[in-house]
Amino acid sequence: MFLKILMMLAFFAVTAYIGFYSRKHATNVNDFVLGGRNVGPWMSAFAYGTSYFSAVVFVGYAGQFGWNFGMSVVWVGIGNAVIGSLLAWVILGRRTRVMTKHLDSATMPDFFGKRYDSKSFRIVVSALIFIFLVPYSASVYRGLSELFSMAFGIDVIYAVVGMAILTGIYVVLGGYMAVALNDLVQGIIMVVSLIAVIAVVLNSQGGLMNAVVQLSKFESPAAP
Template identity: 55%
Template sequence: MPVKIALLVIFILVTIGVGIYSRRRVHGINDFFLGSRKMGAWISAFAYGTSYFSAVVFVGYAGKFGWANGLSVVWIGIGNAVIGCLVAWLLLARKTRVMTHKLNVSTMPEFFGARYDSMAMKIVSALVIFVFLVPYTASIYKGLGYMFESAFGLPMNTIILIMTVLTGVYLILGGYVAAALNDLIQGVVMLGGSILMVFYILNHPEVGGLSNGLAKLAAIDSNLTGVFGPTPLRLGALVLLTSLGTWGLPQMLHKFYAIKDEKAIKRGTIISTLFALVIGGSAYFVGAFGRVMLNNEVPGGGNMDMIIPVMLEKALPDVLMGIIIVLMLSASMSTLSSLVLVSSSVISIDLIKGFIKPNIDEKKNMLLMRIFCVIFVALSFFMAIWENPTIDALMALSWGVISGMFIAPYLYGLLWKGTTRIGAWSGFATGFLVMAVGLAIELPKVGYAMGKVFVPGIGAIAMLASLVVVPVVSLVTKKYSEAHISKVFDASEQNAA
């Protein structure tokens, strides 16, 4: 216990120290939210990767879906690396950086407002982001709570409160600069901790090495060692939501706004992909052996969110458990900082400065952004201590609604001149309606217990439906003027050359 506490205290002190150091480099909104758009390859790639993988992945998804799918769950980690990182960077990074520079926009709602010449679209997207990122943040606090409860025996709500305060303090001090520097430090911890975690789990007597572990898994159910596992369709939905879903999440795309230049994009593409392959692959690989490690009995009276915490507490020595705790905290703090920054920005930048009070001075606007950081983490805290939903359900709800609504209008708006305003609105409506109707159908079947609904499946359908509807509607609705298209695309392409 003393070792774990010491490592935790060191991590917290470093985190706050980076926040204090970064405060000197924050002089305005551009510094606070985008780091002056001067982030290099390593910082941008690690910021993207650490924002991608949080305690939700390690505790919620890897544990629950590793239990259900066995070894095939590793496909999720592979999909995250290839689709969620490699293809996302190749397809979106350069165009996002160039177009957002040209249009002088800092947020996703500002992008929608400028690209589609629509104040209403800007307001609606801002409200959706603020409301539906709350459950995502809550899921991360919940994941940390389970991990710390298992390791330290403290009440979960107390742990969540401490983490909420820590997130608010270091982020309010240094904004994106603090978050990005911490991401680099945290990313190194995550890489080392993930590799050690795999080593110790595989060599634990309950597993007995890779070949013995696979044999024991097959003895429980031969489908658990199959290429696509016992539920291929559900596995496919998980891969789709957690991989393609990043293309529509504002906290992920935000990293492309802030990257320095095209050279940094090329290097960042490779770094982020390798990072995701190691972190995502390790998390899901470990989750695949949950049944073997725990004698095929779900801990905590059937609480799937406790699978990974109990596995690690059982397998790891104190020193390594301390490192893994720091790993989980690292993964989560970076995701939290991204979510809180993006959520506070949509109120202070998109709604207040962009709509309610356009002439507000920068100091007041930055103060407002810090205030809304506090409000957002407070809302997330109260949702995190809500007893009903499981971690994966909370995260899938956020990803499903936000990516379902935004992925197609953003992707086509960035890459295709023919995307119309009505086409983009149809994407918003389709993503939201699919999620709403899907939940309305499924919730009564399970007694309105959100944790029992396979929300990732509904989210995956929402994204696919939106990707189909937007181009179809755009082909038959009124096109933009040549002047508007030239303003958005032609100058951007010239600047990119």
Template identity: 50%
Template sequence: MWHYVFLAVYVAMIIGIATVTKKRIKGVSDFLLGGRNVNPWMSAFSYGTAYFSAVIFIGFAGKMGWSFGIPTMWIVVGNTIIGSFLAWQVLGKKTREMTQRLGASTMPSFLEKRYKSKNLESLTAFIIFFFLVPYSASIYKGLNFLFEGFGISPMNAYILMAALTAIYLYFGGFIAATLADFVQGCIMVIGVLLMVFFLGSNPEVGGFSGMLSNLSSIDPMLVTPINEASFIPIMGLALLTSIGSWGLPQMIHKFYTIKSEKAAVSAKWVSTAFAFIITFGAAYIGTVSRLFYPDAASKAAAGLTSPDMIVPKIMEIALPDWVAALILVLVISASMSTLASLVLASSSVVSIDFVKGRLKTDLSDKNTMILMRLLCVLFVVLSFILAIVPNSYVLSLMALSWGLVSGCLLAPYFLGLYWKRTTKEGVWAGITSALAIMLGGAYYFGINSVYMPAVGSLAMIAPIFVVMAVSLITKPFEREHIDYIFNKK
């Protein structure tokens, strides 16, 4: 019954957060940006919980950790250093300063102001909405086996997760999401540390040294830092999930909201520590899972027909009941945090960049906030429907979304912050190249190919050089516009 106790406490906390933060919402800035006054610890936890969803504990740990062992630690290195530390170091302060000065509250609105293009704003808003909503549906996927292990109907769990997310977003917007992220982040850290401790103490694992020797006896490749079998899938996934955070709107949104440029320094270190704990824990859990099921035959004998079943099964047989129940809340917390970030990103581009920006509807601040609240609820419902209705097309969009969205946005955003010579024509060429690489790779290799993470990484990196090359041969912006964008005075 532990899981019912923990779930009841968790639901009560979320309802309490929605109630308390409702009174703090005075306008669109509060609802979408937290008044640009979020303290560094909350910013860091909000960034981390949006970064790492339940997929890292279920799909990633069960598939990559079991298959490759120690080499999955390269993903820990990438996510910690590139995806967290360098993201805050390079983008944090600059994004906060420039978006506040230009009055940009979303990624498309920043690109519109930076490149003087309403068409660019509309296209990027469409890309964000079209690919992030199906991606939000994936947050529900892979949790079925975990819920069933606790005797909970997956449908009931989906409804609970969607309802709680909709409630605290509707009433408290980003302020509620940030406070919830902090609570959920604490749950994630405690849960991961407990899982690592109890699994490491299990006789099947035998501590760190025992883990290495036992893995080596199964297959020496499992303890080789990098090898021929793991190089492409591991490095491709490490780059995809590390560099990808630099161009995803739900991640960049955290930089807009931080209290000050100085606070970004503190947030950088907190976020880096959080990323290391979560990613190391997930990689460790996946790696030791191989000791419980050494080969495909042992998995089949245990009825583990999907990689998503491995971690839930290990929780059932190797963790105390109360720890397993806490991990259940951990997974729901991770899912809700990522879902809330995706929903806020999607609702904001529709209300700010499409309704007000493209349709030029003269909405008051109050009506804009009402629209955003309704859109948050609508997008949660839409993601829920997409999650429960079997649809291979939606699953394909989900698999493409990370590389495609970040590939289209990273180069225009990053170069827009730092390189004055970037032109509108260069940006259009970069977006076109990202679409061509990602869609072409999916067509050539197949959506489920082990090469797709590498294709996604290429779709994010190559457009940077495309944008630079085309910008150098096209007409630059006039001096007045460049001064307006980059002159802090």
């Protein structure tokens, strides 16, 4: 438990440090909202991936659907990654960046408002983003708080409040650059941890097929 707490404190310290570090570079609105448009492709990819696939992958797909329905849900994850993520970036990524820079817009509501010369449209887009981000953010916080509760024995409420405070600190201090840097660090941790978990499971169970056979022996709560 001591090692877990030490690792958690180290993670919190790194997260807060990134916020203070990024504060020096956020000298105007453009720096704060867009990171000065200097966030590279790898950092952008990690920022998107860790935000979009964090609790969804580890708690939603693996913990809920994977446990209940087995290997068949892998296709759901592949479809989500290819259609919902990769295809969107291929079709819209570069076009959106070029247009937002051309219109000098810092946010998507600002982009739509300038693109269609409509203040009402900008308000509608802002409202839609706000409304749909509420349940999304709630699900992410709930998933991560459950993991913290399971790993450290912390009450879910305290875990949610702690994560909200920590997130608020580095976002307010450093803006998007702080978010992107923290997502890069968290993404690396997620990738390394995922590879380690897969390696340990396969090694302990004697390969993929044996691991699948052993998992199939557990009774699923969703089974009829």
